[in-house]
Amino acid sequence: MPLEFEKPILELEKRIAELKETARSTGVDLEAEIRLLEERLARLKQEIYGNLTAWQRVQLARAPGRPTTLDVLEKAFQDFLELHGDRAFADDPAIVGGLAYLEGQKVVVVGHQKGRDTKENLYRNFGMPHPEGYRKAMRLMDLADRFGYPFLAFIDTPGAYPGVSAEERGQAWVIAQSIQRMSRLKVPAIALILGEGGSGGALAIGVANRVLILENAWYSVISPESCAAILWRDAKEAPKAAEALKLTARDLLAQKVVDAIIPEPEGGAHKDPLRAIQNIKEALLKTLEELKGLSPEELYQDRYRRFRALGAYAES
Amino acid sequence: MALERLFRRKRPSGVNRDVPELWTKCEACGVQLYKKEFRENLYVCPRCGHHHRMPASERVEMLADAGTFQETTGLKPLDPLGFVDTKPYAERLKAYQEETGRQDAILGGTCTIGGVPAVLLVMDYAFAGGSMGSVVGEEIARGAERAAAEGRALVIVAASGGARMQEAALSLMQMAKTVMSLDRLWAKRLPYVSILTDPTTGGVTASFAALADVIFAEPGALIGFAGPRVIRQTIRQELPEGFQRAEFLLKHGMVDRVTDRRKLKGELVRALRHLHPGVPYAVGV
Known part of the structure; x- marks a missing residue:
């Protein structure tokens, strides 16, 4: 399932592969043609990936194969021990969490979890938590405080589940x-x-001293589709809404909603998940280092100042 | 309908002109209501008890002790993202400002309520559906900080469709900002009472409005996280009767009391007097 805007790249890649195959099987020298097409491919990639629109980034943020919370926990951390349940009602598979080591440092982790295939997505409710999920997250925050271990949260949800239950x-x-x-x-x-930062369901685990974002992830008060459905009265205007909401990593950095952008491999994190996870790990280690040495009170005040300062208004 | 029109046309023209100004109809039972009495009855239908939405300024009049209210709100909204949908946000703001005579969707200040010193903040649904952008968030944070600094209780009357879309992520951040500002009251042991009115949804319910020491809700008020339309689209079935109404919330343990608006001030005063450490024991004051 290639993304629409990637199709020209994939077509060109296919033609190059075909030419190479022809050259191999017939022995005809196609070196010059292949080099020409490869140069064109490099330019095309630069042109497309270097000028991604907000809506294209939203699609990359949702692309199958993009690293999920569990992928990151399994590959960037050691000995992740998952803990379940909210001690009140149920265990919510849309939020996962537990204990782990990051380069030997003890940490408590929590994150939204999307499915990696349709079956798992149904089980995970597409990463849309119920109240139980947030209660589990709060329980893990208690645990982090009790033992004094840093708390790391991975955000990847279209939003908290909007349903009767x-x-x-x-x-x-x-x-x-x-x-x-x-x-x-x-x-x-x-x-x-990591991917989608959909509204209050994302912010619920986003009140941190530092908020980092992957290059193609988005974060806003509403999804582009819902915004378009309300303001344009047509969900098909989502590309316009994505643009208007200024929800890309770079826009959010300018608004001071995020503190740093983590680079993704060319074409998005799903093209080379291990590379993306390595970048995530480096960013987490660097940020933990920055926060080292702050007392509990200083950490609280730092968070207060960070969020207290956000907003744009004029004095009367 | 046609017959009614015919009938009306035969009335003396002077009376006819007065009709739209003097009379109104209950939105629930349709009974004709004399506007002056309707207003005196706090926009509650005397026949069926339906609670109609109420202008923010009259809400202040209803809750603050007479002559004690001093407005502190008045911050002006900006258009930080240059947001344009079918109309530019800047134009929408201007239209709302002209329509309501207010800078943004909140009216508030200092006052006493039953003699208890308070900061009273009232959200104005008439301004952009009471939505919370940077101004509403900042006014609430300042209100909480002022209450803490001056030893006042905080009372917030919520009426809001949620966070304001046109300020996008900055609106979302107001949820964190308002919630954190409440800590200043906690530190000083000062009470915070939240009054949920029709409607209170989205990012307003899911932040400061849900975190009060005591939560009142008005009868029949729509209160929730997701709006009913969104939920209906998600589950693709009709919603149960009374779903997300104040009484439903009471049953599910989310609010302390569902109180008739005509008794609201009395109950609010009792709650504030119980909670405020600076107010001595007194019953029936």
Whole structure:
């Protein structure tokens, strides 16, 4: 399932492969033609990947094969021990978390979890948590505080689940509580937006001392489709909404909503997940180093100042 | 309908002109209501008890002790993203400002409520659906900080469709900002009471509105995270009767009390007096 805007690249790659195959099987020298096409391919990639629109990045943020929270936990961390359940109602598979080591440092981790195939996606509710998921996250925040280990959160959700069951169990209440609980952490907290940062369901685990974002991830108050459905009265205007919402990593850095951008391999993290995960690991280690030495009170005040300063208004 | 029109046309023209100004209809039961009495009854239908939406300024009048309210709000919104949908955000803001006479979707200040010193903040649904952008977030944070600094209780009347789309991620960040500002009250042991009115949804419910010491809701008010339309699209079936109404929230344990607007001030005063450490024991004051 190639993304629409990648098709010219894939077609060219296919032609080059065909030519190479012809050259090999017939013995005809096609070296010059192949080199020409390869140069053209490099230019085309530069042109497309170097000028991605907001909507194209949204598609990359959702691309199959993009690293999920569990991929990162398995490959960048050591001995991830998953912990389950909210101790009140259920275990929510849309949020995972537990204990891990990052280069030997003890940490507590939590993150939204999307499925890596259709079956898992149904099980994970497409990464849309119920209240239980946020209660599990809060329980893990308690654990981080109790032992003084840094708290790391991976954000990748289209949004908290908008359904009857979630409303009955107080979706709004647990999101508010999770925001509050996370803001009060006594340990260093880092949030990292892996793919989709959909509204309050993302922010609930995003109140960190530093917020990092992958190059092609997005973060906003609403998804482009829902925004288009409301403001343009047509979900098909999502590309326009994506542009207007200024939801790309670079836009968010300018708004100070995020503190740093983590580079992705050419064409998106799904083209080379291991490379992307290596970049994530390096960024986390660097950020943990920055927060080292801050006292619990300083960490709290740092978070307060960070979020207190966000917004744009004029004095009366 | 046609017959009604015919009938109306035969009335003396002077009376006819007065009709739209003097009378209105209950949105729920349709009964004709004399506007002056309707207003005096706090926009509650005397026949069926339906609670209609209420202008922010009258809400202040209803809750603040007479003559004590001093407005502190008035920050002006900007258009930080240069947002344009079918109309530029800057134009929408201007239209709302002209329509409501307010800079943004909140009216607030200092006052006493039943003698208890308070900061009272009222969201204005008439301004962009009461949506929370940078101004609303900042006014709430300043309100909480002022209450903490001056030893006042904080009372917020919520009425909002949620976070304001046209300020995108900055609106989202107001959820964190407002929630964190409440810590200043916690540190000083000052009470925070939230009043949820019709409607309170999205990022407003999911931030400061849900975190009060005591939460009141008005009868029949729509309160929730996702709006009913979004939920209907998600589950593709009709929603149960009374879903997301104040009474549903009470049953599911999310609010403390569902209180008739005509008794709201009395109950609010009792809650504030119970909670505020600076107010001595007094019953029935």
